[in-house]
Amino acid sequence: MTAANPVPRKVPKVDLDTTREKLTKLGMLHASEHVGEALAEAVKESWPPHRFLDRLLEAELTVREERRLKTSLRLSGLPTGQTLGNFDFGFQPSVERSRIETLATCAWIRAKENLLIQGPPGVGKTHLAIGLAIRAIENGFSVAFHRLEDLLAALKRDAEVGPQRLRRRKHMNVALLVIDEMGFEPMSRQDASLFFRLVSYRYGRGAIAITTNKGIADWPEMLAGDEVLATAILDRLLHRSHVLNISGRSYRLRELEQAAKSTKPR
Numbered sequence: 001m002t003a004a005n006p007v008p009r010k011v012p013k014v015d016l017d018t019t020r021e022k023l024t025k026l027g028m029l030h031a032s033e034h035v036g037e038a039l040a041e042a043v044k045e046s047w048p049p050h051r052f053l054d055r056l057l058e059a060e061l062t063v064r065e066e067r068r069l070k071t072s073l074r075l076s077g078l079p080t081g082q083t084l085g086n087f088d089f090g091f092q093p094s095v096e097r098s099r100i101e102t103l104a105t106c107a108w109i110r111a112k113e114n115l116l117i118q119g120p121p122g123v124g125k126t127h128l129a130i131g132l133a134i135r136a137i138e139n140g141f142s143v144a145f146h147r148l149e150d151l152l153a154a155l156k157r158d159a160e161v162g163p164q165r166l167r168r169r170k171h172m173n174v175a176l177l178v179i180d181e182m183g184f185e186p187m188s189r190q191d192a193s194l195f196f197r198l199v200s201y202r203y204g205r206g207a208i209a210i211t212t213n214k215g216i217a218d219w220p221e222m223l224a225g226d227e228v229l230a231t232a233i234l235d236r237l238l239h240r241s242h243v244l245n246i247s248g249r250s251y252r253l254r255e256l257e258q259a260a261k262s263t264k265p266r
């Protein structure tokens, strides 16, 4: 037994080892590793038994939740560093903090609704989509983040795959699919029809968040000039949806302006 993990005097070693074994069998690895310390503290502080038990279970749950968050974030493909916490609402007055806070409750994801974030370059569309997606993971939802280009490549690889296997793809069955950067390039007819298949499958099954620099009127042009397909896609996307229109300055340019100012000779 190490000094860092002492066995309290009043508990025979054999009992603690048996307890550790049982905790390990139950998959409570953190509790198994730290039960000795927890017991020592409980004896030292004269805790009532239920307090000791609660502390042990609480520590196990905390470690598990941290692990779940880390794994889900990694699997989601979300870029790191951008959160709702470090979004400067003061810089972008067209983004109402209260609206973002409402979206951050994830009620729209639970209701399998969609979110469209529109606006010119650099105004924080991707930043907000990532921040909301992180909130979704924190609330226990599964998330997949794709730039449109990568998503279309995956859809193309699956063009001939049957519905059974298609259904098992992450972008088909996660609770929230984030599609970043729609509208930079027009889609081919094949891309547009694969995109329709995706939107149509997810309709009513899971939420989609899209960031785009195009307004709704530009969607037919973005979708291979096909009015019928664009209408069918928009109909599904916008039915029970939330639209955030961001206008204002580019944060990237602000950063450049600040860098230029700080290097100007006085």
Ligand SMILES: Nc1ncnc2c1ncn2[C@@H]1O[C@H](COP(=O)(O)OP(=O)(O)OP(=O)(O)O)[C@@H](O)[C@H]1O
Residues within 6 Å of the ligand: 082, 086, 087, 088, 089, 091, 092, 119, 120, 121, 122, 123, 124, 125, 126, 127, 128, 181, 211, 213, 251, 252
């Ligand atoms: N209000 C803000 N507060 C803090 N950082 C911001 C804010 N707006 C944007 N940024 C930062 O500026 C950079 C550009 O923002 P973002 O990528 O979200 O823009 P975008 O609207 O998605 O642009 P694009 O249309 O070019 O994809 C990112 O590093 C982002 O974290």
Ligand SMILES: [Mg+2]
Residues within 6 Å of the ligand: 125, 126, 127, 180, 181, 211
């Ligand atoms: Mg972006």
